[in-house]
Amino acid sequence: MYFAAKVDKEKCNGCKLCILSCPEPNVIKFNKDDKKVVIDAKRCKNCELCVVGCPSKAIEIVLLQDS
C-alpha cells in the first residue's frame, strides 16, 4: 500500500509541464495518440512536484492498494 500521483485524463491538456518537473526518470509518459500523460505509479515517489506544477489541476495523489 502506498501513495502515488495519478492523472485525470479529462483535465489533462497535454502541456507536458509535469514531465519537466518530476525528479524521477521514466515515470510520466506522454501518449502521442491522445496527447495526454500517464504516470507509472510504481516509479513515483509521491513528491507532489507534478501536482503543484500542473496548470490544469489534473494530478492528484491517491492511495494504491498492493495487488
Next chain:
Amino acid sequence: MNNKIYKISPGFEKIMPKDYRDLVNDGPFDKKLGVKDLGTFKELIEEHPLCAGCGLALSKRLILASLPSPENTVIVGTTGCSSLSFAQVAIHNIHSIFGNQNALATGLKRALEIRFPDKTKDVVAMGGDGAIGDIGLGMVMHSWFRGEKFTTIMFDNEAYANTGGQESGMSQKGAVLNMAPTGKKYDKLPLPEIARAAGCVYSAVVTPARPKRLEKMVRRAVLLARELGPTYIQIYCPCPTNYKFKPSESLKRTKDMEKSGAYQIKEYISPAAEELIKKFEEEK
C-alpha cells in the same frame, strides 16, 4: 560509441532485462532528442535512491537529456548525492574519489584524443558544490588555468548533503544546517566569476525550473569545450532534506531564490565562444 556496442547480439534479446531492451529500442542514442522530447523516449537514467523532490535528481535528468552526443560522452562523477545515481546512468561514466573529478577528466580527455584522433569524444565532469567548490577546487581551477577541453557541471545544493548537512563555500551567508547551527559566517563563493577569470570560455548559472534554458546552456558548454577550452555550468539544486522544506516545494523555492536575487541566472561568454555559438546555432 559505435551503436553495435549497445545493440543486443542476436539470440540474447529475451534474456536481457526489459529496461535494457527499452533503452536499445526506445532510447535517445543517435536520435538527437532533447528536453522537449522527455516523456516520449527511454531516458538515460533509471530509478535511483535520491530523496523525493530532490532538485539534484531533476537537474541530472535534464542534463542527460540535453547532452548533444550522449553516445560519445564520458561523464566523470565524484562522491556526493549525485554519485548514488550513476550506476543507473546508461552513458559511460567513471567515479572519482571525492573532489578528484577534474584531475581524472583531464587525463581521460587527453587519453581519448590520443586513442581516438578522428572521433569527437565529450568529457563532462560532474559533482556537488562540496566536490567542485571546496575539496576539489584546486584541481578544478588548475584544469581551467591549463585550458583543458571539457565541461564541469556543479550540482549546487548549497550544502554537503550526502553527509547530513554541513555548510559548504557555496552555502549562502547565514544558512543554517544540521551541522551549521549558528549559520554560515561568510558569503557564497563567486565561482562563475572565478571560472571566467581562470580561463573558462563559457560560464553559466541556471536552475531546473528553466529546463529549456538549462538544455541550451549544457549544449553550448559541451560544444564549446570540444572546440575552444574549459566550460562551467552551475545548477541550483534545491535539497528538501537538508534545507527542511517539503519535497513539493522544491521548484517554488527555486523560483523564490531567483526572484529574491539569491540565485541569479547568468551566462559569461568569451568573444571567441560568442562567434562559435553563432556558427553552430545558425547551422542548426
